[in-house]
Amino acid sequence: MSTAAAHDDHHHHAPKGLKRWLFSTNHKDIGTLYLWFSFAMFMVGGLLAMVIRTELLEPGMQFVDPEFFNQMTTVHGLAMVFGAVMPGFVGLANWMIPLMIGAPDMALPRMNNWSFWILPFAFLILLSSVFMSAFGAGHPSAPNFGWTFYAPLSTEYGPASTDLFILSVHMMGISSIMGAINVIVTVFNLRAPGMTLMKMPLFVWTWLITAFLLIAVMPVLAGAVTMMLTDRHFGTSFFNAAGGGDPVLFQHVFWFFGHPEVYIMILPAFGIVSAIIPTFARKPLFGYASMVYATASIALLSFVVWAHHMFTVGMPLAGTLFFMYMTMLISVPTGVTVFNWVATMWRGSMTFELPMKWAIAFVILFTCGGLSGLMLAITPVDFQYHDTYFVVAHFHYVLVTGAVFSMFAAAYYWLPKWSGVMPNKLLGELHFWSSLISVNLLFFPMHFVGLAGMPRRYADYALQFADYNFWISIGGFWFGLSQLLFLAVCILCALKKGEKAPARSWEGAEGLEWEVPSPAPFHTYDTPPVVK
């Protein structure tokens, strides 16, 4: 079926040292860079969250100024969304899409290099503002308006560092758009003979759909920050009511990007879980075609639900009703994907290796996040839930126990292919159970304080929220520390310490990526495999 191309390593001169990484055009090396970068940003964003949770341990201001607190919530959100989750999935796409469709590399390797190397500089610019705020003379404020940067808080009232933020977001956007173009071109042009669209692994499908979402909405984000820039410096009034502009317009533009963005961060996760569950249930994925259609309809619907983030801005009744119905509707295809996973497990022959553990935790906890999302869709009740910790709980269930857990599942699943050794079982088990317990201690009580009325982005709170906040903080520190175990697992794999992995690293694994040796050679599929 395949032509594993281990033989061609010797006739290609592979650069060594720093140059290998700096000038790399190899999809595997660039994938590795993306993944390490994503993990580094996950730790940076996590550290900022630790500052938040330390301040919220008890009522009263103990550790930081409310102003610095706002900077922490802002940069935490930006680092996690644009630094950890998005590059993490791009890293997985880089590594796995060519292997899964039998392509020798990504279609546009030099652009691939560029789209990665923009990122470290984008974040250097953004994070420099945090360093200046923490250690610089006079403590100039870092961005402090939340990751949603609503005008006019971010325009007329934004700190000087807002301009660093704007530049940085532009760079991240360029990086994402190039990454998305690369995925689309690769999938449409470099599939091996016989690999028809409806034979592609679901991870490739979900990424293809995600890439279209990215190309559609990243320019909208770029437009939003450009309008901010001209409002701030060139005398325009897009978002300034006093100049004839409209602060609510900002929210419409932002969420027209922001809601598809939510699905950008979850659709690849659907693909990962759809690869892992069949492997360990030893049974083909239930409803492959309906999974493709469900993902596509989620993507389409994601363009007509944006205003559910802004039910309280005072939209006309008809608009509010439209967005409520559309938002409720999106739970139908999402439900279909969950039911498909359960049906895949049903009457399978399951074993629970690490990737499967993470995948099942994903299905259950992501469903929790989906169900609280359905509650949030009910607009009259959303008037109470909106901007409270209930929302914070909701989106952390979909983003942490959803997107991030799926990436852990992916890492444990494909680490043998990447490194050639099996991930350390003991550390892996510890990492899983420790994360699973702490993440729920961290996020579940947020539902309670949110319903009881604690607004989000609060540096200090009323006394009835004190007990839960204490435990939320403990859960936060615990979850944060647990991730060091994952770092240890990755370092061991990178150092090739561990049990040697066979080409088909998991007994029930299907797909082209398991036909090549482990670790995957530097170049694969110089001669395309033939898919029957």
Added chain:
Amino acid sequence: MQSTLFHRAAVGLISLMFSGMAVASDWTERSNENLRPGVTGVSQEVYDLHTTILWIVTIIGLLVFGLILVSMVRHRRSKNPNPSTFHENVFLEVLWTVVPFVILIAMAVPATRVLIELDDSSKAELTVKVTGHRWKWEYEYLTYQDDNNIGVSYMSNLATPVEQINNPVLAGGLFPYGTAQEAVGSEFPEKDKNYNLEADKPLVLPSGQKVRFLITSADVIHSFWIPDLGGKKDAIPGFVNETWAVVPEGKEGTYYGQCAELCGKNHAFMPIEAEVVSQEEFQTWLAQKKEEAAAAPDLTPFADLDEAMTLGEQTYKGACAVCHGNNGQGGVGLPFAGSDFATNEEHLDEHIDVLVNGRAAMPAFGAQLSPKEIAAVVTYERNAWGNESGDLIQPQDVQDHE
């Protein structure tokens, strides 16, 4: 406090499901885990919707998780070594598309009804304009029954003393109360029951009458939210949003709320305190407020520096400390302590002018503070924290200032 927490969390989860039966009408019986039913008809309907949808998602969740659990137990390799190979079933797939759709329609009907009801703010008896400021609320009474010319407005600030809020850890603030505080021996005062919720001048509303709120902002976006009155509405500069509430007679009391849209540094410190009173009490209160507003400003000079300093300190803490620091050390606003501005005679006129008319980010206080208060604040800022200018500004000086 923590030893009982797991117990409380368990009770909380259960009470979450059944709390529809016990109606907590008083904020003092605050729920720690669930939405409060509130006191208005709308808030109760919202609460019922919440309870219904919570039951629906809980049942769906338990069904799905139950299936996963059963499958994990029964369809593991040790129990089921030969996996089945089925991978589609049209009946099932249609079923789990159609059934959720029907449930959604069942949810959308009551949600739509409440939404339409909420949208109708006509026929209000009292109209109050609520303006969000960084970081306080302004209440302006516009019309009440036939009176279209009330002319009563005031600012409402956080009343929690700054000593209760600031507990820097280096001074033992990690343990601001309880036994740990005694052990460490920090000197921070205990926090009041309504910590961070109480305001100096509450929003006063009559019971049994429909109140329409016109909500806007003077600077950034805020959100006006009193949970017991059923939901929030954003305060947006350049827009006037509407919402309404009727607190039934017999439900008089104090209801607290907080700003719900990030508005900068002191977002967490601009509470809303609504005092709902009977109609007679409200009318008396409004008449008195109208009288105060119509009266000529009190221009009696201060007898001595001490009198001005006392009023000045009080006013400063309410209106100025939030930006300029409790000890004049600055913050969002410029520092006064030891500054040339607050000690040099040359800047005296300018000092009064900035307070009355505002400058750049500094808001104008001419309309919200009396000449006497402005004079006292200027005096205070020029004589406190080691500033020894000796300037005593009299109310007449402020009144004469144009």
